[in-house]
Amino acid sequence: MPQDRKPGLLVLASTYPRWSGDPEPGFVHELARRMTGRFRVTVLCPHAPGVPVEETMDGVDVVRYRYAPEAWETLVNDGGVVANLRRAKWKCALVPGFVLAQAWCAWRLVRRRRINVVHAHWLVPQGLVAVLLSKLGRRGLPFLVTSHGADLFALRAWPFPAIKRLVIREAADVTVVSEGMLAEIAQLGGDRDRVGVEPMGVDLKGRFRPDPSVSRSRSEILFVGRLVEKKGLQHLLNAMPLIRSKRPDVRLTIAGFGPDMEARREQVARLGMEDSVEFLGPIAQIDLPGLYRRAALFVAPFVEARSGDQDGLGLVLIEALGCGCPVVASNLPATRALLVSCAAAYEAVPGDPTSISQAVLKALDAGGSPLGEDIAGFDWEVRAAAYGARLDYIAADS
Numbered sequence: 001m002p003q004d005r006k007p008g009l010l011v012l013a014s015t016y017p018r019w020s021g022d023p024e025p026g027f028v029h030e031l032a033r034r035m036t037g038r039f040r041v042t043v044l045c046p047h048a049p050g051v052p053v054e055e056t057m058d059g060v061d062v063v064r065y066r067y068a069p070e071a072w073e074t075l076v077n078d079g080g081v082v083a084n085l086r087r088a089k090w091k092c093a094l095v096p097g098f099v100l101a102q103a104w105c106a107w108r109l110v111r112r113r114r115i116n117v118v119h120a121h122w123l124v125p126q127g128l129v130a131v132l133l134s135k136l137g138r139r140g141l142p143f144l145v146t147s148h149g150a151d152l153f154a155l156r157a158w159p160f161p162a163i164k165r166l167v168i169r170e171a172a173d174v175t176v177v178s179e180g181m182l183a184e185i186a187q188l189g190g191d192r193d194r195v196g197v198e199p200m201g202v203d204l205k206g207r208f209r210p211d212p213s214v215s216r217s218r219s220e221i222l223f224v225g226r227l228v229e230k231k232g233l234q235h236l237l238n239a240m241p242l243i244r245s246k247r248p249d250v251r252l253t254i255a256g257f258g259p260d261m262e263a264r265r266e267q268v269a270r271l272g273m274e275d276s277v278e279f280l281g282p283i284a285q286i287d288l289p290g291l292y293r294r295a296a297l298f299v300a301p302f303v304e305a306r307s308g309d310q311d312g313l314g315l316v317l318i319e320a321l322g323c324g325c326p327v328v329a330s331n332l333p334a335t336r337a338l339l340v341s342c343a344a345a346y347e348a349v350p351g352d353p354t355s356i357s358q359a360v361l362k363a364l365d366a367g368g369s370p371l372g373e374d375i376a377g378f379d380w381e382v383r384a385a386a387y388g389a390r391l392d393y394i395a396a397d398s
Contacts, residue, residue, distance in 0.1 A: 004040075006038065006039050006040045007038075007039055007040070007114075007116035007117065007395045008039065008040045008042070008113055008114045008115040008116050008117075009035055009038075009039035009040065009041050009042070009115070009116070009117055009118075009119060009391060009395075010042050010043075010044065010106065010109060010110065010113075010115045010117075010118045010119070011028065011032050011035075011041060011042065011043040011044070011118075011119045011121070012044055012045075012102070012106060012118060012119070012120045012121065012126035012129055012130060013028045013043060013044070013045045013121045013122075013126065014045065014046060014076050014081060014121070014122060014125075014126065015028065015045075015076060015080065016028055016029060016043060016045035016046075016062070017029050017057070018048050018050075018051045018077070019051065020057070021284040021285070021286060022284070023257070023282035023283055023284055023285070024077055026285060027200040027201070027315065028043070028045075028121050029043070029057065029058070029060065030200075030201065030203075030380060031200065031201070031380075031383065031384060031387060032060045033057070033058040033059060033060050034380060034381075034384035034388075035384065035387070035388060035391070036058075036059040036060060038388050038391070038392065039116075039117075039391070039395075040061075040113075040114075041059070041060045041061065042060075042061045042062075042063060042109060042113060042115070043060055043061070043062045043063065044063050044064075044065060044102065044105055044106055044109060045062065045063075045064055045065075046064060046065060046067060046073065046075065046076050046098065046102070047064035047065060047066045047067065047070070047073055048064070048073055048074075048076065048077055049070050049071060049073055049074075051064065052064070053066070063105065063109065065101045065102055065104075065105040066101060067094065067097040067098045067101040067102070068094050068097055068098075072094065074091070075091055075094045075095070075098055078257060078258060078259065079226055079227075079228055079258040079259040079260075080150065080226065080228065080258075081150075082150050082154050082155070082307060082309055083226070083228040083229070083258065083259050084259065086259075086307065087259040098125070099125040099128070099129070102125065102126070102129050103129045103132055103133075106129050106132075106133055107132075107133065107136070110133055110141065115141065116141075116395045117141075117142055117143065117144070117391050117394055117395035118130045118133060118134075118141060118142070118143035118144070119143070119144050119145075119146070119387075119391060120143055120144070120145045120146070120167075120171075121145075121146050121148065122145075122146070122147065122148060122150075122151040123145060123147050123151040123152060123163075123164045123167050123168070124151050124155055124160060124163055124164060124167070126145075127143075127145040127151075127163075127164070127167035127171070128163055128166070128167060130143035130145060130167070130171070131143075131166060131167055131170045131171075134170060135170075142172035142173075142394040142395065143171055143172060143173075143394075144171065144172060144173040144174070144175065144387075144390055144391060144394060145167055145168070145171045145173075145174055145175075146174075146175045146176070146177070146198070147174075147175070147176045147177070147181060147185065147312065148177055148200075148312045148313075149177065149181065149309070149310060149311050149312025149313070149334065150230075150309045150310075150312075151164075152164070152176070152181055152184050152185060152188075152312065153184060153304070153308050153309050153310045153312075154305070154307045154308045154309035156307075156308050161188065164188050165188050165189050168185070168188055168189055168190045169189060172394040173194075173196070173390050173393075173394050174190055174194060174195045174196070175195065175196045175197070175198040175387075175390070176195060176196075176197055176198075176312065177197075177198065177199045177200055177312045177313040178197065178199060178312055178313045178333065178334045178337070179197050179333075179336075179337050180312075180332065180333025180334045180335075180336055180337070181197075181312055181333065181334070182195060182197070183333070184333075196390065198383070198386050198387060198390070199313055199315075199377075199378055199383060200313065200315060200383060201315075201378055201379060201380035201381075201382070201383030201384065202315055202318045202319050202322055202375075202378050202379065202380065203379070203380050204318075204322045204375065204376065204378065204379040204380075205379060205381070207285070207286070207289055208288075208289055208292070208318070208319045208322035208323050209289075209322055209323065210293065210322075210323055210324035210369065211289070211293050211323075214290070214293040214294055215294070216293070216294060216295070216296060216324075216325075216369065217294055217295060217296045218249075218296050218364070218367070219247065219249040219250050219251060219296060219364075220250075220251050220252075220253055220294065220295050220296050220297075221243075221250060221251070221252050221253070221295065221296060221297045221298070221299055221360060221364075222252075222253050222255070222291055222292065222295035222297070222298045222299070222320075222325070223236060223252065223253070223254045223255070223256070223298075223299055223300075223301075224255045224256055224283070224288065224291065224292075224298070224316045224319075224320075225255075225256045225300070225316055226256055226257070226258040227254075227256050227257060227258035227259065227260040227261045227264055228258050228259060228260055228305075229260065229303070229305040229306065229309075230302060230303060230304065230305040230309050230310050230311060231256075231300075231301070231302060231303075231311075232300075232301035232302050232303040232330060232350065232351065233254065233256075233260070233264055233301065234260075234263075234264065234267060235301045235303065235350075235351050235352070235353055235356060236252070236299055236301040236353075236356055237252075237264065237267050237268060237271065237273070237277070238267075238271070238353040239301075239353035239354070239356040239357040239360065240252060240271065240273055240276065240277065241271060241273070242353060242354065242357035243357045243360050243361060244273075244276060246357075246361055247361065247364060250276070250360075250364070251276050251277070251278065252273075252276065252277045252278070253278050253280060253291065253295070254277065254278065254279050254280060255280045255281075255282075255283040255288070255291055256280075256281075256282065256283070257281055257282040261279070264279075265279065288319060289319075289323050292319060292320045292322075292323035292324075292325045293323045293324065293325070295320075295325050296325075296326075296364060296367075297325065297326050297327070297328060297360060297363050297364060298316070298317070298320035298325045298326070298327045298328070299327070299328045299329075299356070299360060300314055300316060300317055300327060300328070300329040300330065300335070301328075301329075301330055301348065301350075301351075301356055302314060302329065302330040302332050302334070302335065302350065303330060303332075303350045303351045304332070304350065310332060310333075310334065311332070311334045311335075312334055313334050314329070314334055314335060315378075317329055317335065317338060317345070318375055318378045321342065321344060321345075321370050321373055321375055322375060324369035324370055325369070325370070326344040326345070326346070326363050326366070326368070326369065326370060327342075327344065327345050327346070327363075328345075328346045328347075328348055328356070328359045328360055328363055329345055329346070329347065329348065330347075330348050330349070330350040330351075331347050331348065331349065331350065332350055341374065342370070342373050342374075342375075343370070343373070344368075344369070344370035344373055346359045346360075346362055346363045347359060348360075
């Protein structure tokens, strides 16, 4: 279809890659660029220091709105909005500008570009902006809202529950990224017959796949993720002395960054584990498969944070399994279905170092790589087709 005849899709997001190879989560961009065959795609996301205000990435028009002086535009990156607010209370002063600037820029884009449908990632604030667009920008502009976890499980104080109910009620379509989120969204008025379960995807055919030429370690365990409370790294570190008391050869490699980095380094020092724990820092997506392929085991010790925040899915588990790496994961709503269906996934009690150590030792003793695990439904081709069909359907009435 000629570019000018395609319907216009406006994607609203907070987390978005700043450049090619950015270690920040890139799932919104990965979905957006796969929508360019169906839509003229414009992404509106926050600006960050040192990046252009407007550019085209993989056929996607990216518009980054300014919400503060450039040096202060630090609300999103290096941990996420919720974690950054907990880490530095002064950043709460950035929130009004963050929301109002996004709403203003979204309204201008709708006026200047032929937008037929909106995809809002996260209920708050993007979902609220989408509601305002549907009411004020151009009456009847439909939107799909996707909840990823933090927006649903955290932000429970007034007025956030009321805002989330409003967004769910006004959306033309609502999706969550795992079945474990359905009960929580039902409490906000989300009809289970209306809310779809549509995970984000993983490039299982191109990037995250086994490589028989890479020798798998028998003793290296791997953690990949943001260094924030809900990822649970602190509990895995507390499990390491228990693991090494049985398997002194075991080493832990940590790939990630975030506001808890210094606290985790200090924890390693207190435990006397400097010789068996390595911090790699931020790792680009293109380099992750090599880590998954060589590790004996991937561990995702997720927990529910004190704020209520928890992961909606945990795509790192799918990445690891795609590369043939067995996994240990905490039993939480986001991971429960995978733990039941996947023979190479070992279950641990969230936040329990003893349970984590037992699951890790069991998995290491079992050895081997996942064979025949049914994770093909997470491939980006499948995920993009599902989201494209939903957006096509609601755009047809605009």
